[in-house]
Amino acid sequence: MMKLQGGLLQWSRSSLIPSIYTPINKTQFSISACVIERNHQLTAKERRQLRNERRESKSGYSWRQEVEEKLIKKPKKRYATWTEELNLDTLAESGPQWWVVRVSRLRGHETAQILARALARQFPEMEFTVYAPSVQVKRKLKNGSISVKPKPVFPGCIFIRCVLNKEIHDSIKEVDGVGGFIGSKVGNTKRQINKPRPVDDSDLEAIFKQAKEAQEKADSEFEEAQRAEEEASLLASQQLLASSNSDVIETVAESKLKRAPRKATLATETKDSKVKKKKLAAGSTVRVLSGTFAEFVGNLKKLNRKTAKATVGFTLFGKETLVEIDINELVPEIQS
Structure with a gap:
């Protein structure tokens, strides 16, 4: 079974x-x-x-x-112990490399200049390059001058090429405005650090290309804006010239219609100059300059300087008519 x-x-x-x-x-x-x-x-x-x-x-x-x-094919461990991986002096074995440094988004260009001066002062024999990708943006001001300001392509990041070790690493981190390096966490639960990671050459070429294209785009936009502004100003000047020419033609036509004989004009000017020398007085003969009774001649009856009014008698249709007129409209009549 x-x-x-x-x-x-x-x-x-x-x-x-x-x-x-x-x-x-x-x-x-x-x-x-x-x-x-x-x-x-x-x-x-x-x-x-x-x-x-x-x-x-x-x-x-x-x-x-x-x-x-x-x-x-199994990859061998690069570092024998975990403490050796934390040693930043091993970064110098790879030679000069490009590293990414975190900075302030608003003061990235200024921080790059400060960092370059600090490295030149502390390590005078070291060869390094500080690169802050930016676009030089041009703008025309109201007074006609052109303002140029840098606009970062990668806000908050600058690039530095050097042989990096612990001493240089710590010096860069101590610069005002620097927030550290971009890298990866290494170590274990006992101790961890942010170890910088170098930038590949292919990535760096792409960064250079992007910065160059951004600069060319900004320059072309500024040139187009300049051409558009010039065309607009030229059109406005042509319109202004055309309107001024039409105004001149109208003024000349009106002056021809209103032109008086030269002798009469000279006589009037001479007469007015003599009239100004003589003052108004009651009982005198006056002439009205403007208003309803313009060019009328009458006898000044009353003169009230407080109210600036005068009573003038005109002979109309064989009768004397009294009219109250402003003093500024009267001048003494000079009898020749």
Whole structure:
């Protein structure tokens, strides 16, 4: 008797040879029972040997060679200990590299200048380059002058090329306005630092290209604005000239219509100059300069200087008519 999958199954040697009258399902149960029992009889060593034989039976396959290749390709550790990875002096082994420094977004250009002066003062023999990608934006002021201001392409970042070690690293971080280097966290739970990561040459070329394209775009926009402003000013001057010419023509036409004879004009000017010398007085003959009674001559009856009014008598239709007129409209009449 043999126990299989929670049920009882009879097994005998004759059961391996199915008879004609044996149903198909019984034959299947007998064979599966035999195979399962045979597998259970294999030891671990025998199964391992069978597996190795199957591997070796494959043509051109060597599992030992595959394992050796995997071990060879396994990357080796760069640093022997974790404390060695924290040593910033190992950055100098790669030689001059481009590094990214975090700065203030508003004072990035000024911080780059301060950093360059500080490095030149502290490390006079070191070769370095400080690069702050920016676009020189031009703008025309109201007084006609052109203002040029730098606009950063990457606000909050400047680039420096040098041989970096711990001393230079600490000196750069101490500069006013510098927030540190862009890198990655290294170390373990005991101690961690932000280790600077150099910039690849391909990335740096893309940065240079982007800054150049931004500068060309800004220059083209300024030139277009200048041309548009010149065209607008030229059009405005032409319109002003045309309007002034029309005004001059109208003024000349009006002056021709209103022009008086030269002799009469001279006589009037001479007469007015003499009149100014003579003062108004009651009983004198006066002439009206403007208003309803312009160029009328009458007799001054009353003169009230407080109200600046005068009563003048005019002879109209054979009768004398009294009219009150402003003093400024009267002048003494000079009898020739």
